[in-house]
Amino acid sequence: MAAEKVKVTINGQVYEVEKGRPLIDVCRENGHAIPSFCYYSDLALQASCRMCLVRIEKMPKLQTSCTITCTDGMVVTTQSEEIEKAQRGMVEFLLANHPLDCPVCDRGGECELQEMVFDWGGLEERFTERKNYYPEKFLSPMVANDSQRCILCKRCTRVCDEWMGEDAIEAGGRGVNTVIGTYGGWLNCSQCGNCIEVCPTGTLLDATYRHQTRPWELSRTVSTCAFCSDGCQLSLGSRAGQLMRAVARDRYVNGLNGEFLCIKGRFAHPFVNHEERLRTPLIRYKKGGKLIPATWDEAIRYTASKLETVANATGPDSIGVVGSPRLTNEANYALLKFAREVVGTDNYTATDAFSLAPFFENIAAPLATHRDIRHAKTLVLIGGEPEELQPLTGKQMRQAVRNGGAKLIIINSTPIRLIHRATQFVHIRPGSEDTAVLALMNEANIETAARKMGIETGEFETVRRTIEETEGDCIIMFGGELSPAAQKVVAQLPFSFGEKEKRRFLFHPLPLYNNSLGVHDLGLMSSRVTASEMLDAAGESVRALYVAGSFLPQHLAGHEEALSKLDFLVVQELFETETTRYADVVFPAASFAEVDGTFTNNDGFVQRLRQSIPPVHQSKPDWVITAMIADALDASFGFQMSASAVLREIAERVPAYRGIRYPILKDESKPAQAKYPLADRRDMTPEIEDLRSRVSKLGETAEKFTETPRVGHELFKPGTLTGKVPQFHLLAAGNPEPPSVLVSPLYQITIDKDSRRAAVATGD
Numbered sequence: 001m002a003a004e005k006v007k008v009t010i011n012g013q014v015y016e017v018e019k020g021r022p023l024i025d026v027c028r029e030n031g032h033a034i035p036s037f038c039y040y041s042d043l044a045l046q047a048s049c050r051m052c053l054v055r056i057e058k059m060p061k062l063q064t065s066c067t068i069t070c071t072d073g074m075v076v077t078t079q080s081e082e083i084e085k086a087q088r089g090m091v092e093f094l095l096a097n098h099p100l101d102c103p104v105c106d107r108g109g110e111c112e113l114q115e116m117v118f119d120w121g122g123l124e125e126r127f128t129e130r131k132n133y134y135p136e137k138f139l140s141p142m143v144a145n146d147s148q149r150c151i152l153c154k155r156c157t158r159v160c161d162e163w164m165g166e167d168a169i170e171a172g173g174r175g176v177n178t179v180i181g182t183y184g185g186w187l188n189c190s191q192c193g194n195c196i197e198v199c200p201t202g203t204l205l206d207a208t209y210r211h212q213t214r215p216w217e218l219s220r221t222v223s224t225c226a227f228c229s230d231g232c233q234l235s236l237g238s239r240a241g242q243l244m245r246a247v248a249r250d251r252y253v254n255g256l257n258g259e260f261l262c263i264k265g266r267f268a269h270p271f272v273n274h275e276e277r278l279r280t281p282l283i284r285y286k287k288g289g290k291l292i293p294a295t296w297d298e299a300i301r302y303t304a305s306k307l308e309t310v311a312n313a314t315g316p317d318s319i320g321v322v323g324s325p326r327l328t329n330e331a332n333y334a335l336l337k338f339a340r341e342v343v344g345t346d347n348y349t350a351t352d353a354f355s356l357a358p359f360f361e362n363i364a365a366p367l368a369t370h371r372d373i374r375h376a377k378t379l380v381l382i383g384g385e386p387e388e389l390q391p392l393t394g395k396q397m398r399q400a401v402r403n404g405g406a407k408l409i410i411i412n413s414t415p416i417r418l419i420h421r422a423t424q425f426v427h428i429r430p431g432s433e434d435t436a437v438l439a440l441m442n443e444a445n446i447e448t449a450a451r452k453m454g455i456e457t458g459e460f461e462t463v464r465r466t467i468e469e470t471e472g473d474c475i476i477m478f479g480g481e482l483s484p485a486a487q488k489v490v491a492q493l494p495f496s497f498g499e500k501e502k503r504r505f506l507f508h509p510l511p512l513y514n515n516s517l518g519v520h521d522l523g524l525m526s527s528r529v530t531a532s533e534m535l536d537a538a539g540e541s542v543r544a545l546y547v548a549g550s551f552l553p554q555h556l557a558g559h560e561e562a563l564s565k566l567d568f569l570v571v572q573e574l575f576e577t578e579t580t581r582y583a584d585v586v587f588p589a590a591s592f593a594e595v596d597g598t599f600t601n602n603d604g605f606v607q608r609l610r611q612s613i614p615p616v617h618q619s620k621p622d623w624v625i626t627a628m629i630a631d632a633l634d635a636s637f638g639f640q641m642s643a644s645a646v647l648r649e650i651a652e653r654v655p656a657y658r659g660i661r662y663p664i665l666k667d668e669s670k671p672a673q674a675k676y677p678l679a680d681r682r683d684m685t686p687e688i689e690d691l692r693s694r695v696s697k698l699g700e701t702a703e704k705f706t707e708t709p710r711v712g713h714e715l716f717k718p719g720t721l722t723g724k725v726p727q728f729h730l731l732a733a734g735n736p737e738p739p740s741v742l743v744s745p746l747y748q749i750t751i752d753k754d755s756r757r758a759a760v761a762t763g764d
């Protein structure tokens, strides 16, 4: 339904705008600047800074434009002597206790308070009293705090509550002694750093980067996060070939995540310049011998000749090629092309945790975007744990409920943290997620399904009723717990609820990695073998493997010796890993910050990675390495050293990417979505029978998990990449409070590094 329009006059100009919109937004969108500190779009109103004052005809006093909504006939003035005098007075109050130490403040150069004072100039400061003084301290290994710079806008406390659902920081004290802090003095939260990001001043600071550079010394590159499948856009700040920081500050980047990042996106980037990065190509000339540094020419020639020998001896299909959901579409496409066109093998796959091929083959409704999630009316989450594995999705879900009044149904065997925002939590037995799909598909299945899930039948009737009654978007989300048959049935769920004029079904699958969707789209996950099967066949039908990235811990579990049985193993990686341990050749690959390329996120958005720093040491982009090996085997890829040429070829060959080119991916605020063809209604009888037979075999005694997993139990685990950041080890060890909060906890606490690789689910 089209929103009602009203006429508003701003500074003499008449605008037709949506009734009820915040006046401050309407003024700004139409070029009438309004200063503000506490207003933050899409957060609950605070209305404390009184900077956004305007004069509205027929209203007795100046009004705060952030709290006023547009009504018909409103006549507004945003600039006048009276308004500026009031605003200057407010800034004078804000500066009464402010130390004015911009030259040593990390935020100097990008501080909103500093900017406002500079813009106006000539501000009076009539206060002569002694200013409050607090020492600069650590609130956690990630968050530092300089209380005296605070202007009490409470953006930080609101993002912590509304975005993160944590309420970890609050304002304490009274009057001029009010300070932002945390209960007990030490932050035991998810360490997202969003409070730092939205702080307009230098009060909350990135403790891992503090005092390292000034903002104006940094070269800034807009790129895509290299961790989970949410695909947050970030601004990488580099200086002299070093990656210094990652922020989502909206003056630099305007992506689907706004200013949100999670701990990994914001703080895990130091792996890029870590001293343990592989420096040169390495060759192990003799099985059981040492890896020895080699030149690129030598390593490429050696690899090509070994692959040729294997292909001649045991046939092309004895060579396996393994891509990675960590790497760009361009890198994975080059591998696929190498497998099919250079080697001529059908043995290719990618090291993802699960395949979404059964879902996409049957998908009956479009993918939801993160914006759709924020504005949905009903969210149904089956399995998964987005707050730990896809944190931006988790944040959108919390806001949909908290700020949008959405209904959230969680069907899970574990009381994950998100249940605190849920309208309904259906607590099922572990391993019975497929059963939930069966019950969603057809009411007739509810009775048996409820018995297997260990719930009352009424619980699922409520779930179905909520979905049926939804007016607006109903988004179905699911994690990796669903079997392929259940994925197929879920994909066709919209048909089982029938059509309703005001309801729209959307899907939001929850794969684990930054390019899980990309490897699916390229066909690496619908190949005839999985990564585990490839390892099963190692030393038997598979004699050589070409692996980009590494196998996940879950692939290697039970296959520890598989790689040692190969005649030849070539790996391209950033670091030495369990996969490089038996490699005959290791190529140093460039990280996400050193390459151009694209990742496809869980919205289906194909988003750009841009080179921020030159490749570290002798590393090269993965697709370049593949093209070099192909060249050595007399098969030129013809990409002319340009990642855009690779994407052009992808777009020509992958129907969902038709028309996608680098020029249309220029603006991160307008991402391009892959076009997944929607499936017609299919006969699901075989899949439903398959599910019924699985469900009938399920026991009815499994105990449900009753404990809510602790915050960060996945996010903090130090893996191959995050393990290079010492602060992650502190957090994984329980984030102990150091004896003094004035000194970095890194200097005060020693962590046993041997415990660091314990079971990292995502392998990050």
Ligand code: SF4
Binding pocket: 143, 156, 159, 160, 161, 164, 166, 167, 168, 169, 187, 189, 190, 191, 192, 193, 194, 195, 196
């Ligand atoms: S780091 Fe994140 S969770 Fe922790 S206090 Fe800040 S906003 Fe809240």
Ligand code: SF4
Binding pocket: 149, 150, 151, 152, 153, 154, 155, 156, 157, 180, 195, 198, 199, 200, 201, 203, 204
């Ligand atoms: S710490 Fe920053 S964001 Fe929080 S109230 Fe103070 S100035 Fe505002």
Ligand code: SF4
Binding pocket: 225, 226, 227, 228, 229, 230, 231, 232, 257, 260, 261, 262, 263, 264, 265, 266, 390, 391, 392, 393
């Ligand atoms: S939510 Fe995912 S994409 Fe966003 S910053 Fe975190 S890990 Fe990166």
Ligand code: FES
Binding pocket: 035, 036, 037, 038, 039, 046, 047, 048, 049, 050, 051, 052, 064, 065, 066, 067
């Ligand atoms: S922005 Fe309106 S009162 Fe702060």
